[in-house]
Structure formats: C-alpha cells, structure tokens
Amino acid sequence: MRAYRFDDPNSLDALRARDEPIPEPQRGEVLVKVRAVSLNYRDIALILGRYVWEAKPGLIPCSDAAGEIAAVGDGVTDFKPGDRVISIFHPRWFGGRPPAGAAMQTYGNGVDGWLAEYKTVSQEAVVRLPDGITWEEGATLPCAATTAWTALSGSVPIRAGNTVLTLGTGGVSIFAVQLARAMGARVIATTSSAAKAEYLRALGAEAVVNYAETAEWGSHIRKTVTGGTGVDCIVEVGGPATLSQSLRAVRPFGEIVLIGFLTAENPGIDYFALKGSNATLRSIAVGDRAALEDLVRAWQGSGLKPVIDRTFAFDEARAAFALLQAARHIGKVVIAVGG
Ligand SMILES: NC(=O)c1ccc[n+]([C@@H]2O[C@H](COP(=O)([O-])OP(=O)(O)OC[C@H]3O[C@@H](n4cnc5c(N)ncnc54)[C@H](OP(=O)(O)O)[C@@H]3O)[C@@H](O)[C@H]2O)c1
Numbered sequence: 001m002r003a004y005r006f007d008d009p010n011s012l013d014a015l016r017a018r019d020e021p022i023p024e025p026q027r028g029e030v031l032v033k034v035r036a037v038s039l040n041y042r043d044i045a046l047i048l049g050r051y052v053w054e055a056k057p058g059l060i061p062c063s064d065a066a067g068e069i070a071a072v073g074d075g076v077t078d079f080k081p082g083d084r085v086i087s088i089f090h091p092r093w094f095g096g097r098p099p100a101g102a103a104m105q106t107y108g109n110g111v112d113g114w115l116a117e118y119k120t121v122s123q124e125a126v127v128r129l130p131d132g133i134t135w136e137e138g139a140t141l142p143c144a145a146t147t148a149w150t151a152l153s154g155s156v157p158i159r160a161g162n163t164v165l166t167l168g169t170g171g172v173s174i175f176a177v178q179l180a181r182a183m184g185a186r187v188i189a190t191t192s193s194a195a196k197a198e199y200l201r202a203l204g205a206e207a208v209v210n211y212a213e214t215a216e217w218g219s220h221i222r223k224t225v226t227g228g229t230g231v232d233c234i235v236e237v238g239g240p241a242t243l244s245q246s247l248r249a250v251r252p253f254g255e256i257v258l259i260g261f262l263t264a265e266n267p268g269i270d271y272f273a274l275k276g277s278n279a280t281l282r283s284i285a286v287g288d289r290a291a292l293e294d295l296v297r298a299w300q301g302s303g304l305k306p307v308i309d310r311t312f313a314f315d316e317a318r319a320a321f322a323l324l325q326a327a328r329h330i331g332k333v334v335i336a337v338g339g
Helices: 041-048 141-152 171-182 194-203 217-225 243-249 271-277 289-302 314-326
Strands: 002-006 015-019 029-038 064-072 084-087 118-122 126-128 163-167 186-191 207-210 231-236 250-258 280-283 308-312 332-336
Touching: 015 314, 041 314, 064 118, 064 141, 084 141, 126 289, 141 171, 141 231, 141 289, 163 171, 163 243, 171 186, 171 194, 171 231, 171 289, 186 194, 186 217, 194 207, 207 217, 217 243, 231 243, 243 250, 243 271, 250 271, 308 314, 314 332
Parallel strands: 163 186, 163 231, 186 207, 231 250, 250 280, 308 332
Antiparallel strands: 002 015, 029 064, 029 118, 029 332, 064 084, 084 126
C-alpha cells in the first residue's frame, strides 16, 4: 500500500508517499481501506511548529478519514467487511473525562494517522458512516464538524434565537455556521474576504464583518450589529490575537469557546477585560466518541452537506496541504484515496 510520511517534520516539501506493507488487524482491531481523508489546520500547524502539543517525527499525518472495513481481527463484533466507517479524532476517548495522555495519542503527532491506503485501528476507534453520506463528506466530520458540535452543545447549549459569532471561513467555522443555523440560532460571522462574505451570507449568516478592515470588530459587533447586547456564544478559532476582540463582542454571562490558535501574535490577556466581560471561557478538545456519534445522527437528520472547497487525488496530497496553508479555501479540503 502507499502511505504518506514527512521525511522532514518542518517542511511541506518533505511529504512523500512510499510503499509499505498492508498492516494485519490484531485481536479487537479492524483493517480499514481508506477512501477519503480531510485536512485540518493542525495538519499544517504540526509542520509549522505551531501545534500545542509535541509531535513525533516521521508519522503518517491526518486525523480524519472515511473508509470501508476490509478485514477484522479476532473478537471484533461491531463491524464486518464492507461496513462504512469514519475515524474518531481521539482514538481512546470514548466518553467522560479523556484518558491521561490522550493529547499525545492523536493521529499525526503521537501515532500514525490516516493518509494511507489502509490502516488498522481498534474497533472502538471508528464509528459507522450512514449510507447517505459520501466518503468525502464523511471524512470531514471527525474533527472540524465534531468541534463545532461540541462548541454549540456545551454546558449551555445553543437554542433557537441565540446569537452565535464565528470567525473566518475555515473548516470549524463553516460547520459552526451550518449547525447554528440548523439549531435556529442567528449567526454573525467574520472574514477577511469580500467573496467569502457573500458565501457566508448565502449559508445564512445575517451579518458579516471584515476583520481585516474593521480592526475593532469586537466592539463593532457588540455596539452596532447587536445593538449593545453582545453575542451569546463565540466559536473562537483565532486564539491569542482575537481573544481581546471576542471579549468585547460577547454578552455578559455569554460563552467564549476556546478552540483555535490561527493567529501567530500573542499580545497577552488583559485581566480586567477578561473579568469585566463576565463571560464563561470553555476550552475544548474536539470531542469524544459519543460526540461524533451524536453529530453524525444530527448531521444525517439535518440534511446538511459539508462545504468541501476542493477534493484532491491521492497523488496531489502536497497540493492539498499547500491550499490549506495558503488559507484560500472555504470549509474543508479533502484528499480522495484509492479507487
Ligand atoms: N481545540 C479543538 O478542539 C480544535 C478542533 C479543531 C480545530 N482547532 C483549531 O481551530 C482552528 C481552526 O481550524 P480549521 O481546521 O477550521 O482551520 P482552517 O480551515 O485552516 O481555517 C482557515 C481560515 O481561518 C480564518 N482566519 C485566519 N486568521 C483569522 C483571524 N485572525 N480571524 C478570523 N479568522 C481567521 C481564515 O478565514 P478568512 O479567509 O475567511 O479570513 C482562514 O481561511 C485551528 O487553530 C485549529 O488548530 C481546535
């Protein structure tokens, strides 16, 4: 089988496919014939040295895949050859509190990931993909969609009539727009691009603010867009350099869900802005297996379609990473695997 690895952990040019033996499923494991993989910002953050956790060099990248069970090991009862499945983001986090060390057991930084033609995993590390969802669509659900789902269904779940603020047009944010609208929430979004603003409006965002033109977008959203109220929930993917604006945009006792670190600058946190916001800050890590199962059910029921900017062939994997790094995409970038 062919599998991609980074010969140099710090360079996109060092991503190469090589021939490797097809792994054999051990007791309790399934062998998955991979059909599609989707990329997430963490897949390039690892190369750029911007990931929050350490990474082992030389691993197969990518956490998100859809595929078909090709064989099962002894003792596997949940799946049989031919079943359609998707990966779960944390291979050992099934519910409740995550096991110690879960962050270092994720794909691409702690263990081999999914950018290969075949992969063996525990039967607990995949969930069923319903027939109505294509391989490419299924491969977008494990990380970005589950993160958006966790963000909106937290300790204070989003309800119809709430206002959700999303930042930019990457994978997590576009899923958050779609899910928030499906829940009956109002969506305010930011982007740096006029063309992407049109797309956000077409998806149902009622107001879009260009964060490149309006540096004080947090106050603008609070004072002008929401008439002084502020937003109920912010899907915070920008991180260190956007948090101060998010603290201005959130309503008192609203929630800022800490998710991403897309911004490189790290100006620090103003304690008085943090305290004065009266907001709850909730830091999340994608979600557990149960969250992915809930998301798949909700997604299927909603009839929504993931926004896939482009699907690349397996041989074009490096170009797929380059598109994500250039941030020209809207939603998800996918790599089709096999025929
Ligand atoms: N903690 C978790 O559970 C978790 C889970 C998933 C992802 N993440 C993190 O969340 C972040 C988003 O991931 P992703 O895969 O959705 O990323 P992505 O698809 O690569 O998002 C790229 C987009 O982010 C937007 N962006 C960049 N800088 C921005 C800024 N200063 N303000 C607003 N938007 C900005 C841009 O949108 P425009 O072109 O429209 O401006 C860009 O196109 C990453 O940091 C990722 O590692 C965390």
